[in-house]
Amino acid sequence: MLRYVAGKAGRAVFVVWAAFTLTFILLYVLPANPVDLLFDPAEVNSVPPEVKAAVAESYGFTEPVLVQYLDRLGHAVRGDFGTSAQTGASVASSIAGVLPATLGLAVGALALALVIAFVIALVATAARQRWLRNLVESLPTASVSIPVFLSGILLLQIFAFRLGWFPAFGERGWQSLVLPLVTLAIPVSGPIAQLLVRSFATEFRSGYVTTSWAKGATRARIIVGDVFRNASLPALTIAAVTFGSLMVNAVIVETVFARKGLGRMTQTAINTLDLPLVQGIVVFVAAAFALINLVVDLVYPLLDPRLRATLAVAGGRGTR
Amino acid sequence: MSDLRSTLANAGVPRRRWRWVAAAVAVVVIAGIVVAVVRGGGSGEATAAGQPVRGGTLQFALIDYQRSPDPQWGTNYAESLIGNNITDKLTWQDPATGEITPWLAQSWEYNSDLTEFTFHLRRDVTFSDGSPFDAEVVKANFDQYVHGDPALGILPNGASLLRGYRETQVLDPYTVKISFAQPLASFLQASSFTANAQPGFLSLSTLKLSADQRTDPTKVIGTGPFVYESWEPQVKTVLARRAGYHWSPPALHHEGEAYLDKVVFNTIPEASVRTGSLVSGTVDATLDVGTTDEKPLADQGFQIIHRGVSGTAIYFAFNSSLFPTNDIAVRKAIQLGWDRQAIEKTILTPSYSIAKSILEPSVPGFADYSGSVLRYDPEQARRLLDHAGWVPGADGIRVKDGRKLTVKLLGISNLVVNKPAYESVQQDLREIGIDLQLTVVPIPDYTAQQAKAKTDWNVTAANRSRNDPAALTLQFGPSAGNSTYLSADSTGVDVNEVAQVLGKLETTLDPATRNAYAKQAQDILLEKYALVNPVYNPSQVIAHAPSVHGIVFDAQSRNHFVDAWKNPGN
Numbered sequence: 035m036l037r038y039v040a041g042k043a044g045r046a047v048f049v050v051w052a053a054f055t056l057t058f059i060l061l062y063v064l065p066a067n068p069v070d071l072l073f074d075p076a077e078v079n080s081v082p083p084e085v086k087a088a089v090a091e092s093y094g095f096t097e098p099v100l101v102q103y104l105d106r107l108g109h110a111v112r113g114d115f116g117t118s119a120q121t122g123a124s125v126a127s128s129i130a131g132v133l134p135a136t137l138g139l140a141v142g143a144l145a146l147a148l149v150i151a152f153v154i155a156l157v158a159t160a161a162r163q164r165w166l167r168n169l170v171e172s173l174p175t176a177s178v179s180i181p182v183f184l185s186g187i188l189l190l191q192i193f194a195f196r197l198g199w200f201p202a203f204g205e206r207g208w209q210s211l212v213l214p215l216v217t218l219a220i221p222v223s224g225p226i227a228q229l230l231v232r233s234f235a236t237e238f239r240s241g242y243v244t245t246s247w248a249k250g251a252t253r254a255r256i257i258v259g260d261v262f263r264n265a266s267l268p269a270l271t272i273a274a275v276t277f278g279s280l281m282v283n284a285v286i287v288e289t290v291f292a293r294k295g296l297g298r299m300t301q302t303a304i305n306t307l308d309l310p311l312v313q314g315i316v317v318f319v320a321a322a323f324a325l326i327n328l329v330v331d332l333v334y335p336l337l338d339p340r341l342r343a344t345l346a347v348a349g350g351r352g353t354r
Numbered sequence: 355m356s357d358l359r360s361t362l363a364n365a366g367v368p369r370r371r372w373r374w375v376a377a378a379v380a381v382v383v384i385a386g387i388v389v390a391v392v393r394g395g396g397s398g399e400a401t402a403a404g405q406p407v408r409g410g411t412l413q414f415a416l417i418d419y420q421r422s423p424d425p426q427w428g429t430n431y432a433e434s435l436i437g438n439n440i441t442d443k444l445t446w447q448d449p450a451t452g453e454i455t456p457w458l459a460q461s462w463e464y465n466s467d468l469t470e471f472t473f474h475l476r477r478d479v480t481f482s483d484g485s486p487f488d489a490e491v492v493k494a495n496f497d498q499y500v501h502g503d504p505a506l507g508i509l510p511n512g513a514s515l516l517r518g519y520r521e522t523q524v525l526d527p528y529t530v531k532i533s534f535a536q537p538l539a540s541f542l543q544a545s546s547f548t549a550n551a552q553p554g555f556l557s558l559s560t561l562k563l564s565a566d567q568r569t570d571p572t573k574v575i576g577t578g579p580f581v582y583e584s585w586e587p588q589v590k591t592v593l594a595r596r597a598g599y600h601w602s603p604p605a606l607h608h609e610g611e612a613y614l615d616k617v618v619f620n621t622i623p624e625a626s627v628r629t630g631s632l633v634s635g636t637v638d639a640t641l642d643v644g645t646t647d648e649k650p651l652a653d654q655g656f657q658i659i660h661r662g663v664s665g666t667a668i669y670f671a672f673n674s675s676l677f678p679t680n681d682i683a684v685r686k687a688i689q690l691g692w693d694r695q696a697i698e699k700t701i702l703t704p705s706y707s708i709a710k711s712i713l714e715p716s717v718p719g720f721a722d723y724s725g726s727v728l729r730y731d732p733e734q735a736r737r738l739l740d741h742a743g744w745v746p747g748a749d750g751i752r753v754k755d756g757r758k759l760t761v762k763l764l765g766i767s768n769l770v771v772n773k774p775a776y777e778s779v780q781q782d783l784r785e786i787g788i789d790l791q792l793t794v795v796p797i798p799d800y801t802a803q804q805a806k807a808k809t810d811w812n813v814t815a816a817n818r819s820r821n822d823p824a825a826l827t828l829q830f831g832p833s834a835g836n837s838t839y840l841s842a843d844s845t846g847v848d849v850n851e852v853a854q855v856l857g858k859l860e861t862t863l864d865p866a867t868r869n870a871y872a873k874q875a876q877d878i879l880l881e882k883y884a885l886v887n888p889v890y891n892p893s894q895v896i897a898h899a900p901s902v903h904g905i906v907f908d909a910q911s912r913n914h915f916v917d918a919w920k921n922p923g924n
Binding site: 072073291 | 623
């Protein structure tokens with residue numbers, strides 16, 4: 035068991051280190067002189083060379099690449115990714131500053147997406163009419179196919195500009211969260227719903243359900259009492275995929291609704307080639323990914339007795 | 355799917371159907387949409403100008419946001435625009451005439467070499483923290499502006515604007531002398547500069563702060579008509595009226611404090627959300643109006659105000675050291691080879707204009723070349739190429755000594771007009787046998803490629819925002835920006851002559867002589883050596899509700915809100 039945990043944890047650390055190293059190579063070694071990027075492009079040629087040299091010196095860009103790498107890695111291990119080239123604020127505090135906004139959005143959207151997904155799965159399973167079942171089952175595919183950009187603008191046009199129910203941009207309490215939440219929840223709910231519809235269907239046809247029928251249980255009781263619990267577990271396995279989908283779509287949602295957040299900061303950081311900030315964000319997101327996978331790996335045996343048994347046997351024999 | 359299961363399931367009593375719920379939801383959604391569509395937007399407020407009214411909050415929308423509240427740092431429009439409203443400059447340049455007029459400096463004189471400028475400061479100006487604005491503050495500002503402060507993480511933001519800055523001497527508490535290593539006539543205009551990385555004055559307490567500490571907006575202290583109330587990166591900046599302000603530029607004829615209580619700069623990246631917010635009344639005014647949105651907004655009763663971005667036009671700078679743009683015939687043919695009217699008709703709105711010189715028309719010393727080299731004359735272009743030995747190849751692209759007439763252009767995609775305009779030029783040039791290849795990319799990619807421009811790119815397309823003819827010296831001077839890569843390889847170009855002609859702009863402030871020098875500079879860049887092909891004059895466009903008045907465009911087309919006001923009840 036310990037070995038299992040250590041192995042999974044080691045893999046997570048490796049992923050984070052690899053993300054750091056790859057971004058370092060991509061950002062610091064390959065493209066333009068990072069000093070040039072600190073100046074207005076129209077003016078960069080007219081900046082006196084001695085000024086550029088002084089700036090390069092102060093940012094440590096003149097050191098050998100390996101020294102820069104080790105120095106940055108050393109600092110990164112302590113959570114210090116330097117200062118953003120575009121704002122002068124520390125990368126850690128920049129990320130910390132926008133994180134609550136994105137977390138709030140992501141957690142809310144995830145909750146809403148789960149509700150949507152379960153409703154879809156329940157309706158698809160419970161519905162006796164073929165047309166209704168078909169309609170509901172096609173919803174996940176549709177939700178993934180509509181571009182977030184489009185659904186966001188559409189919701190804005192109707193509920194913000196025409197009806198005036200919700201603010202169009204910025205942060206003004208819970209009302210400003212409604213439209214972004216819905217927009218973000220739609221694409222995120224798709225894969226979860228699809229997975230649930232399938233596993234609900236599978237469980238619904240399994241033997242213990244027949245037993246319940248035989249005992250006289252109602253359709254609703256069977257679905258909620260038996261199927262729901264067993265069919266929900268697989269949703270955990272796509273937690274990382276869901277997280278990725280949340281992050282990617284958050285960029286668009288935050289842009290359309292002019293919200294602050296990690297997604298929009300990422301976009302700006304890439305657009306302005308703010309190297310320290312891009313690296314900080316990439317490593318942070320990689321760490322979050324790794325952590326989620328790690329937690330899923332560790333929690334799964336707790337939820338699924340079969341897996342726990344396998345691990346216990348393997349551990350007892352002292353083999354891999 | 356056992357029969358047993360189905361039998362068991364179907365044996366139950368039928369329950370209420372989901373169908374009704376679904377139908378109800380559908381009805382509500384459809385009703386909502388219908389109501390939404392029927393209740394159209396549109397604001398029909400009366401246009402009542404008249405006497406300015408004090409009070410109110412102006413909600414303003416724009417695409418960018420301030421990455422830091424520090425106004426001396428910044429390369430985007432939000433940064434310079436907001437900086438202009440919390441800080442003041444030594445002088446104010448009249449946007450209409452280009453004349454430099456008093457502001458924080460009441461008067462000034464300079465030596466005949468234009469290496470020393472003495473400014474006599476107003477004595478009644480204070481920072482919003484109560485500390486005085488005086489000679490010591492000016493010195494501390496300029497020193498840090500030019501040299502930066504590595505220990506504080508402050509970049510040398512003013513190094514390119516104040517080239518050759520030597521020092522600022524405090525002659526008495528309200529008199530400063532600023533000196534340069536070489537003549538710098540353009541410094542007088544630089545003292546009024548309002549665009550990126552501007553010399554707006556910060557209090558001594560602010561100058562001591564690190565770049566990180568300056569992200570606390572309440573600690574960034576200026577003398578301007580507004581003070582920071584809050585700053586939320588990516589979202590908005592809120593400015594509040596500065597009590598006791600009474601030193602706006604005399605040329606603006608504004609007495610006392612700003613009219614508005616607050617100005618909120620809302621960052622809205624999406625164009626449709628900006629216009630939607632304006633139409634629905636959520637914001638009073640929006641900058642960054644797309645070319646296709648101008649007319650619909652005007653038709654709905656919104657007012658469109660604009661000003662060309664002073665400085666250079668959006669230009670193609672030819673790489674004079676690289677084949678085939680090292681051939682003057684190619685450069686001249688490109689100048690003549692594209693239809694300006696087509697771009698004016700299909701791409702530009704009345705807020706924009708086709709370039710008639712390398713300088714924008716509002717820049718002092720502007721001369722009109724639309725009748726000479728900057729005209730559409732494909733026949734003449736063909737003749738020039740024929741003469742130079744370029745013969746049409748099989749695919750229509752001309753060839754000389756086995757090498758194709760392929761011209762590689764590197765451009766920036768930040769302005770929406772850029773790409774379509776370049777594509778129009780590309781089409782026309784193909785007709786005369788020139789293959790113009792476009793690479794139009796975002797700013798950082800442009801900057802990255804620019805490092806290789808001397809050897810890889812025939813054309814770099816850009817502009818420079820500076821309402822002074824010395825923008826040409828900065829941008830094209832062989833010892834400064836050298837955007838046309840003048841070198842020993844530049845066939846047929848006397849590099850010393852270009853350096854000398856452009857350099858003269860920094861040697862006089864006599865308007866007549868300076869205009870003559872500006873003409874010579876334009877002559878040599880456009881006619882004699884055909885080093886540049888100006889395309890169009892970019893513009894800053896604002897759409898605002900009829901209830902809004904008095905938004906000022908300054909000489910660099912940035913906005914000032916000291917004189918802006920709103921009709922009450924809006």
